[in-house]
Amino acid sequence: MTLNGRPSQKDRRTDAREHARQLRDDTAYTARRRRRLWRGGIGLGLIAVATIVAVSIVAAVRPAAAGPLNMASDGVLLGADESGVVAASTVAVVVGEDPIATDPTALANLVNITMYVDYLCSYCGQFEAANAEQIASWVTAGNATVEIHPIAILDKSSAGGSYSTRAANAAACVADSAPNDFLAVNTALFAAQPDEHTTGPTDADLLSVLHSAGVQSEAVTDCVTEQTFASWVGGATDRALTGPLPNSDVRTVTGTPTVLVNGVSYTGAFDDAAAFEEFVLTEAADLDDDEIALAEAQAAAAAAAAAAAEAAQTGVTE
Structure with a gap:
């Protein structure tokens, strides 16, 4: 009608x-x-992660030292744009300030993978070997972001060499000076992972690993040899161990790797790529x-x- x-x-x-x-x-x-x-x-569109703004404050122990650029959350957030993998640009947290958690609303409709890793941890090495390639493909396709938090809980297992701290410091140096190369450096550090209960690579060896991943600059060299962010690594490690972990159903890191997908802890086998893919697809x-x-x-x-x-x-x- x-x-x-x-x-x-x-x-x-x-x-x-x-x-x-x-x-x-x-x-x-x-x-x-x-x-x-x-x-x-197949990608669903590229994201400009460098525009992400971190706004949520982490209630945790105050840092013992200033942190690197692009790791305001104690981790580096990586996504992709037309040029390839890019890091979210953040300020350096200064002495006396709390870290700033990544704002999850800025990552709506994406899968955000968060990893707390120790570069001496053999299980972390297994996870990297099994999953690095597919994580990189998801990131470059624009389906996911990955946020990597280097921590140092295994210094006692490096025969006095403090390798966990030195490797995490080297990663922080890259985040500070060459953040878009961080994912490649993360992969290279695990590829060169030493055995536990050895002193591990020297600082010169670490620089060679960074060079193999395409990072070579005076700023990074000085940062690695002077261990510029070693104290910050200690503070970031303490915060991960005491919590709370932001945007997560896990209160603290109790071992490495701790892997979260949209805040949900992955509890499957670290060396099973199919199991991790299925977990990520479930969250998607x-x-x-x-x-x-x-x-x-x-x-x-x-x-x-x-x-x-x-x-x-x-x-x-x-």
Whole structure:
């Protein structure tokens, strides 16, 4: 029925409901397609992670020393843009200030992988060997970000060489001076991982590892040899061990690697790439479900608002 050549309110409400249904169907299709694209290794669009702003304060022990640039959260956040892997740009936390947690709302609709690692930890090396390539592919495709927190809990296992601290310091030096190379350096450090209960590589050896990953500068050389961020590494380690871990269901680091996906702890085998992929895909599916629920709520609200506005305009009621 029409009134003055216009559809009746009942017809308009029917049309609104149909529009809402179509929106829900379209959103569900997009979510299913996202999962298929992820499994096929096809990117969903590149992200400019360098624009992410960290805003949430971590309630933890105050740092003993100033931290590096681009590690305000005690970790470096890596994503991708048209140029490749890029690090989120953050200020250096100064002496007496608390670290700043990454704002999870800035990572909406992405899978954020967070890792707390010790470069002497053999289980960390197993996780890296099994999963580094697929994590890098997810990051460069724009499906995920990865936030890496180097800590030092195994100095006692390096025969007096303090290798855990020295390697974490070297990683911090790279974050400070060449942050976009951090992922490559992280992989190189694990590839050169020494055995526990040895002194480990010298600082000169560490610099050679960084050079092999494409990082070679006077600033990094001085930072590594002077162990500029060694005290900061100690503070970051204490904070990880005492907690709370921000944006997470895990209160503290109790061992390495501690791997979180959207704040949920991975408890599978560290050397099982298929198990980790399935875990990540499960978290990605949860993101899709959230998107669908949001779209349904928005569609229903839009339909109700349209109906209410029309009723107010025409004064017609069913």
